[in-house]
Amino acid sequence: MTPEFTEREQAFRGEARDWLRANSPGRLASMDTPAGAAAHREWERTLAAGRWSVVAWPAEYGGRDATLTEWVLFEEEYYTCGAPTRIAQNGISLLAPVIFEHGTAEQRQRYLPSMADGTDVWAQAWSEPEAGSDLAGIRSRADRDDERGGWILNGQKTWSSRAAVADHGFGLFRTDPAAERHRGLTYFLFPLATPGITVRPIVQLDGDPGFAEIFFDDVFVPDAGVVGDPGAGWKIAMSTAGNERGLSLRSPGRFCAAADRLIALWRERGAEAPHLRDRVVDAWIRAQAYRLYTWETVAKVEQGWSVGAHGSVNKLFWSELDVDLHETALELLGVDQELRGGWVDDYLFALAGPIYAGTNQIQRNIVAERILGLPR
Amino acid sequence: MKAWTKEQAAFAETLDALLSSAGPVAAARSWALGAPDPGLALWRALADVGVQALCVPERLGGLDAGPVEAAIAFEKLGYHGVPGPWIESVVVAPALLDGTSEETLLTEVAAGEALVSFAAPPMTPRAVDAAGARAFFLSEGGALHRGVTGPLVASVDPSRRLFEVNPGEQIATVAEDRVARALDGAALGCAAVLLGAGERLLATSVDYVGERRQFGRPVGQFQAVKHLLADVRVALDFARPLVLGAAHELAAASFDAGRDVSAAKVACADAAHLAARTALQVHGAIAYTLECDVSLWLLKVRALMAAWGTAGFHRDRLIRALI
Numbered sequence: 001m002t003p004e005f006t007e008r009e010q011a012f013r014g015e016a017r018d019w020l021r022a023n024s025p026g027r028l029a030s031m032d033t034p035a036g037a038a039a040h041r042e043w044e045r046t047l048a049a050g051r052w053s054v055v056a057w058p059a060e061y062g063g064r065d066a067t068l069t070e071w072v073l074f075e076e077e078y079y080t081c082g083a084p085t086r087i088a089q090n091g092i093s094l095l096a097p098v099i100f101e102h103g104t105a106e107q108r109q110r111y112l113p114s115m116a117d118g119t120d121v122w123a124q125a126w127s128e129p130e131a132g133s134d135l136a137g138i139r140s141r142a143d144r145d146d147e148r149g150g151w152i153l154n155g156q157k158t159w160s161s162r163a164a165v166a167d168h169g170f171g172l173f174r175t176d177p178a179a180e181r182h183r184g185l186t187y188f189l190f191p192l193a194t195p196g197i198t199v200r201p202i203v204q205l206d207g208d209p210g211f212a213e214i215f216f217d218d219v220f221v222p223d224a225g226v227v228g229d230p231g232a233g234w235k236i237a238m239s240t241a242g243n244e245r246g247l248s249l250r251s252p253g254r255f256c257a258a259a260d261r262l263i264a265l266w267r268e269r270g271a272e273a274p275h276l277r278d279r280v281v282d283a284w285i286r287a288q289a290y291r292l293y294t295w296e297t298v299a300k301v302e303q304g305w306s307v308g309a310h311g312s313v314n315k316l317f318w319s320e321l322d323v324d325l326h327e328t329a330l331e332l333l334g335v336d337q338e339l340r341g342g343w344v345d346d347y348l349f350a351l352a353g354p355i356y357a358g359t360n361q362i363q364r365n366i367v368a369e370r371i372l373g374l375p376r
Numbered sequence: 377m378k379a380w381t382k383e384q385a386a387f388a389e390t391l392d393a394l395l396s397s398a399g400p401v402a403a404a405r406s407w408a409l410g411a412p413d414p415g416l417a418l419w420r421a422l423a424d425v426g427v428q429a430l431c432v433p434e435r436l437g438g439l440d441a442g443p444v445e446a447a448i449a450f451e452k453l454g455y456h457g458v459p460g461p462w463i464e465s466v467v468v469a470p471a472l473l474d475g476t477s478e479e480t481l482l483t484e485v486a487a488g489e490a491l492v493s494f495a496a497p498p499m500t501p502r503a504v505d506a507a508g509a510r511a512f513f514l515s516e517g518g519a520l521h522r523g524v525t526g527p528l529v530a531s532v533d534p535s536r537r538l539f540e541v542n543p544g545e546q547i548a549t550v551a552e553d554r555v556a557r558a559l560d561g562a563a564l565g566c567a568a569v570l571l572g573a574g575e576r577l578l579a580t581s582v583d584y585v586g587e588r589r590q591f592g593r594p595v596g597q598f599q600a601v602k603h604l605l606a607d608v609r610v611a612l613d614f615a616r617p618l619v620l621g622a623a624h625e626l627a628a629a630s631f632d633a634g635r636d637v638s639a640a641k642v643a644c645a646d647a648a649h650l651a652a653r654t655a656l657q658v659h660g661a662i663a664y665t666l667e668c669d670v671s672l673w674l675l676k677v678r679a680l681m682a683a684w685g686t687a688g689f690h691r692d693r694l695i696r697a698l699i
Contacts (some may be wrong), residue, residue, distance in 0.1 A: 261595030263698050272699075281691045284698060285618070285639045292617035316610045361599075367609050372582050373598045 012066070019050055022084040027342075031087045032208035037066040037121075037165040040087035044118025054092055054116045057100075061108070068298050075251030082257070085328040090162060091115045091122030095170050098187070102236050104229040110224075111168075111189065122194070123163035125171030125214055128156060130283040133362045135172075136234065138179045140216060142173040142188065150222035151175070153188065153196075156215050160282070161356070163212035164201035166192060172233045185233035189225045196220070199293070206348040246307070250318045254292040258346070259287035262329050265343075269332045276331055290318060298314070309370035312363040319353030319360060326350045380620075387540055388448050390425055394675045395456035400667050408534035409458035412508050415459045422458070423488020430472040431561070432486040436479060439486075443561060443623040447568040451619075452523065454572025457672050459535040461493040461505040463565040463684065464512075466492045471558030472545070481511060485613035495523060495541040496559060499685050503527060514541050515555060520548040533679035535672070560626055560637045566684040567644035568619050571612065573673045573680070574648035577655040578608045580670055587656050594673040595658070604654045611647035618643045634677065635697040638690035652677040669694070 002108035005013070029036035048062055057063025057069045066074065096115060099107055115119040131137040135207070140155025153173055161340045164171065168191050176184035192199055196219035201209030209337055228236045293314070303305065307314075326347035330337040337344070354360040368374045382390070396422055422428065427449045432438020440443075445588035452661055453462055465485050469492040475481050477615060484490035490510035495503040501524060506512040512523040526540025582605060585596030587698045594600055622636035652674045663670040681687065 009612070125579055204487060266695075266698050277695055278691055281642070281694045281698075284694070285643055286614070288621075288636075288639055289614040289618050290642060292621045296617050310613075313386055313610050313613050316606070317614050361603070364603040364606035365599065367606035368596075372578075372602075373586075374582065374602050374605065375594050376585060 007071070008092040009067075009069055009073060010071045012064075013077060014053075016052065016077045016305060018076055019052060020081045020083055021243040023050065024081050026082055026084070028084045030206070030208045030210075030345075031085060031202070032164065032206075033211040034165070037087060040238075041121070043084050044088050044184035046084070047252040048117035054096070056117065057096070057112070061112045063373040068301055070299055071201050072253075072294060073252060078258070079251070079253035079257040079285045082121070086163070087162065088115060088118050090323075091120070092125050093339060093344065094124055095122050096188075097186045098227060098236055098239060099172075099238065102232075104224075106224065107189070107227065120168055121162060121166040121211075123160045123166035123169045123214075125160045125169040126165070127159045129158055132159075133359055135237075136164045136185075137168055138172055138174055138185060140171075140173050141177065142186060143223070144175075147219065148220060148222070151188070151226070153216040153219040153221055156213060158213045158355075159211050160204075161211045163192065163199055163214055164209040167225075168192060169214060172226075175233075179231065182234045183231055185231045185237070185297070187227040187233040187236045188221050189227060190219065194221070196218050197353055202310075204348075205351065206345060227322050243292055252287070252294045254353075255290050255318065255321060258322075258325055260283045262325055262332075265332050267328055269334070272334065273332055276328060277329070278330040279324070283321070283328050286317070286321045287325070293317075309366050312358070313371065315357060315366070316360055316363050319350075322353050323347075331370045380444075382654045384445065384448055386446065388452060391422075391427070391449060391452040392455075394421060394425060395452060395458065400458045400670060404457050404459040404508075404535045404672055407537075410537070418458055419460055419491065420488045422591065423486075427453075427462075428488050430465055431467055432482045433470070433474060436474070437483040438485045439663035443564060443626040444564060444620065446561070447619050450565045451572035451694045454574075454625075455576045455677075457535075457573070457576070457676065461491055461503075461509060462495045463562050463569070464504065465491055467561040468492075468515075468558050469494075469552065469566045471518055471561055472513070472548075472550055476520065476550075478511070478513075478547055484510065491616035493523075496555075496562075499689065500562070500683065501540075502538040503541045504531075505538075506541060507535050507537065509588060512539075512541065513547075514543050515558070518541070518549050518552060518555065519543075519546050520550050521546045531679050533675040535676065536679050538600070556634065557626070557629070560634055563641045563684040563690070564619065564622055564626060565616075567640040567681055569616055570641075570644040570648040570677060570680050571619055572649035573677050574608070574612050574615070574644070574650035577648070577651040577670070577673050577677070578612065579606065580673075581605060581608075581651075581658050583657045601658055604658060608647070608651045608654050611650050615640070615643040615647040632697075635694055636693045637699075638685070641685055641690045642687050642694070645687055648677045649681060667674040 026038045028038055029042040031037050051064060054063045055066040055074050059065055099111060119265045128138055128140060142151040142153050145152050157171055172185045172191050173188055174184050175186040198215040200212050200213045204210040262280060262283055329343045331345060368375055392424040398418055403418050408417040415635055426439055429438040432443050434440045438630050463546045463693055469485055469625040470482055472480055481490060491507045493503040493512040495501060495514050506525055514521040514523045523545035524544045529538050531538045585601050588595050618640040622640040625633040625636045651679045655670055656674060659670055663667050
């Protein structure tokens with residue numbers, strides 16, 4: 001079904017559609033290669049110049065004060081027209097909400113405009129070799145340096161997406177080893193060029209260095225690089241975990257566009273593989289369900305509902321849909337399914353979904369305990 | 377899309393309150409044995425809050441509400457396991473009888489005084505509860521006939537008393553789009569009943585695994601159990617918007633209504649089936665008994681998966697609409 005939109009919303013959607021069609025360069029080289037990263041940054045600059053890079057932000061930071069409804073409309077148009085993946089995504093979706101909510105005025109001024117126009121790309125530095133699903137097991141630490149007015153970071157982060165090409169990182173470090181493990185963590189922002197930081201790119205399944213290890217060896221970060229209060233890092237970080245799992249990282253436009261491409265592929269190839277009919281239909285149904293679920297969520301959020309643990313329901317659904325949809329497309333390609341190119345590349349990207357932002361095992365625990373109320 | 381309105385939410389609450397205290401499980405068990413009195417009492421109680429009047433036009437004593445309200449009611453009927461020809465009386469009868477010589481029957485339907493049933497081959501070749509109905513009909517092609525009862529055939533769900541139907545006197549010719557709309561309404565109603573049944577199976581399972589102890593702890597503490605039930609939560613959460621979405625399309629008589637009804641039926645049948653298989657698994661042997669009330673919903677889900685269009689029928693219709 002098509003939701004009902006106000007005139008303002010329809011005008012917004014029309015303007016976004018026209019601009020995107022006129023300006024989108026289409027698919028670019030992988031953002032995890034040097035040339036691809038440069039092209040993606042250029043696209044972020046173009047988006048920002050048109051004031052389309054951060055539509056939901058306030059106008060003073062380059063946004064359009066878009067409502068949640070308008071943001072989802074923008075995303076639908078964005079993916080429908082096949083615009084590039086967003087190299088600025090992790091900063092815009094995961095860090096910016098934290099800076100808006102918990103940051104100082106100075107931090108907002110310093111970091112948000114350069115994030116909005118792609119000048120500064122941000123990488124999330126959360127996971128560690130011994131702190132994956134059990135994120136509160138973070139060992140990397142920050143020790144107080146009163147003399148210089150800041151903190152000394154030591155330790156190692158890993159699986160940090162975009163770190164190989166990014167300018168800044170944001171992450172959690174243990175500042176109070178004596179405190180209960182969720183309470184002794186602090187949220188830091190730091191330039192990756194800071195002395196003592198070493199970034200070692202890690203090649204992903206697709207052959208590109210999409211994430212990296214980050215080593216910290218006596219890295220000084222001034223107090224201006226701390227978000228919120230020292231010791232409040234976990235609580236602050238969990239407010240971005242909701243963003244990561246819920247609406248903001250995976251808008252429905254993405255899956256509807258992929259489902260439409262799958263239907264187009266079925267038109268071409270379906271006669272040779274009639275046994276795939278049910279899987280094609282089901283992928284389309286699930287994309288449609290995701291779209292309607294999102295609009296229902298938008299309606300509820302606009303009435304004051306909080307997504308909370310339902311972000312985990314959402315993440316389970318889209319991450320599995322993404323893999324299944326692409327596997328169905330690959331089957332339709334027959335013997336050509338092993339060849340690199342659009343569907344295989346997107347499939348390799350989709351395979352990460354059930355792992356990042358909290359593995360799907362962890363999401364199932366969250367759904368069972370916090371939504372169904374099963375005993376811990 | 378907007379969620380339910382306040383009035384719609386209040387209607388759902390009213391139905392829950394009424395049905396929670398009205399003994400639908402006992403009524404369903406009795407209904408299955410051919411003793412319909414408790415079920416008929418429920419039928420009248422639900423008429424008092426307007427369920428049977430939802431789709432009947434105002435001039436015939438109905439509420440002239442629509443598919444959205446009907447979907448809300450059917451989800452609750454499914455959740456509480458209420459027996460009877462609900463889809464046939466609430467949705468199919470108004471859609472096919474309005475404007476025919478039989479339309480006054482709709483006034484009795486709206487008042488809760490008449491049960492009506494339909495067969496509509498090939499999708500629905502048999503009429504449920506035809507023997508206890510005031511009237512039943514056979515809709516085939518564009519022809520609407522009075523039904524003549526054939527033999528009772530056993531459904532996997534004993535509370536669905538299925539009858540073979542032979543055509544009697546033809547009472548009307550019904551336009552193709554009107555028949556399609558009636559069948560879409562029925563399929564969507566069936567999807568909503570499945571959704572409600574799935575919700576009930578999940579709720580019952582969650583209660584059970586919280587209480588049942590093995591190895592010195594509630595079995596609901598084991599991740600193997602948690603993850604099964606979490607998957608059911610996800611499946612139901614993403615089936616529900618398809619029902620509401622299709623109901624709005626059907627209300628607007630939009631071009632995509634049939635396609636979206638099929639999507640809803642497929643998704644609700646799959647989600648309810650997952651809920652049923654999971655409920656049986658996490659209950660263990662106790663749910664494999666007829667004595668256990670879980671059996672009512674396990675068998676109902678299996679039967680309704682095929683009612684008003686199998687998954688194969690609806691997927692086929694969908695792919696044809698998409699290409």
